Amino acid sequence: MTFLDMLRAAGRQNGSMLCVGLDPEPTRFPSRLKGDANKIYDFCAHIVDATADLAIAFKPQIAYFAAHRAEGQLERLMEHMRRVAPQVPIILDAKRGDIGSTAEQYAREAFERYGADAVTLSPFMGFDSVQPYLKFEGKGAFLLCRTSNPGGDDLQNQRLSSVPGEPLLYEHVARLAQGPWNLNGQLGLVVGATYPAEIERVRALAPTLPLLIPGVGAQGGDAVATVKAGWREDAPIIVNSSRAILYASGGDDFAEAARHEALRTRDLLQQAARA
Numbered sequence: 701m702t703f704l705d706m707l708r709a710a711g712r713q714n715g716s717m718l719c720v721g722l723d724p725e726p727t728r729f730p731s732r733l734k735g736d737a738n739k740i741y742d743f744c745a746h747i748v749d750a751t752a753d754l755a756i757a758f759k760p761q762i763a764y765f766a767a768h769r770a771e772g773q774l775e776r777l778m779e780h781m782r783r784v785a786p787q788v789p790i791i792l793d794a795k796r797g798d799i800g801s802t803a804e805q806y807a808r809e810a811f812e813r814y815g816a817d818a819v820t821l822s823p824f825m826g827f828d829s830v831q832p833y834l835k836f837e838g839k840g841a842f843l844l845c846r847t848s849n850p851g852g853d854d855l856q857n858q859r860l861s862s863v864p865g866e867p868l869l870y871e872h873v874a875r876l877a878q879g880p881w882n883l884n885g886q887l888g889l890v891v892g893a894t895y896p897a898e899i900e901r902v903r904a905l906a907p908t909l910p911l912l913i914p915g916v917g918a919q920g921g922d923a924v925a926t927v928k929a930g931w932r933e934d935a936p937i938i939v940n941s942s943r944a945i946l947y948a949s950g951g952d953d954f955a956e957a958a959r960h961e962a963l964r965t966r967d968l969l970q971q972a973a974r975a
């Protein structure tokens with residue numbers, strides 16, 4: 701099954717466009733796990749168990765594991781997600797981008813070591829830095845396009861006077877991903893929920909690509925505006941929320957609270973699509 705097939709199936713089965721982001725920060729863990737980097741797996745596994753029937757995807761952020769020398773725990777977590785939620789695809793948020801030979805190693809890390817279904821990438825180094833990921837048949841690759849952070853403006857909103865039509869950089873990335881770079885239909889784009897107008901623009905330029913949209917929840921992005929701008933019947937959107945779900949409660953009821961917040965967000969997104 702390809703990443704896209706899994707995404708569609710999970711979206712149908714769980715009635716969801718919510719991606720549960722796994723950004724484990726031990727200092728924010730609930731009391732009995734607090735501050736213990738050896739409990740990253742336990743914390744995340746509880747969140748996965750509590751949201752497996754609500755998510756279109758899970759998105760572990762690799763830095764939160766690597767910073768604590770917890771790559772082994774990430775490997776165990778990947779296996780756990782496969783066991784308890786085999787229908788839910790896993791996007792490894794690694795934001796890689798490097799010359800071809802190094803990108804080959806990063807691609808092996810994402811798809812062979814961790815067994816991810818898709819990965820996030822920076823397109824800044826050009827097509828030869830993306831190509832190694834496309835050799836992994838059926839896997840997905842989301843290119844950063846218009847990111848959720850304010851600093852995204854610094855480069856992504858610059859005009860490219862050397863390209864016909866003088867598009868903004870993020871518009872150019874969207875066109876490349878929809879067109880010439882998308883050799884086997886594996887590409888998607890990352891667009892921040894904090895910029896609904898840009899989501900709409902990206903959707904116009906990339907009408908069929910899956911869009912990974914982080915920024916609802918802790919970053920204050922508007923979930924309803926996000927759906928209105930990006931959702932189309934035939935083109936999936938994957939709306940990520942991490943901290944608002946993970947740390948919905950600092951108490952021993954953290955998994956129930958995470959489920960409650962995931963359910964609320966999932967339903968809000970579904971209602972916006974139906975409205």
Ligand SMILES: O=C(O)c1cc(=O)[nH]c(=O)n1[C@@H]1O[C@H](COP(=O)(O)O)[C@@H](O)[C@H]1O
Pocket residue numbers: 721723761793795820846847848849890891892914915916917918919940941942943944
């Ligand atoms: O690629 C990403 O996932 C990403 C792109 C982007 O533009 N903005 C963004 O916040 N992210 C990631 O999405 C997650 C957002 O987390 P919360 O703000 O806690 O929901 C983090 O893992 C970020 O690294």
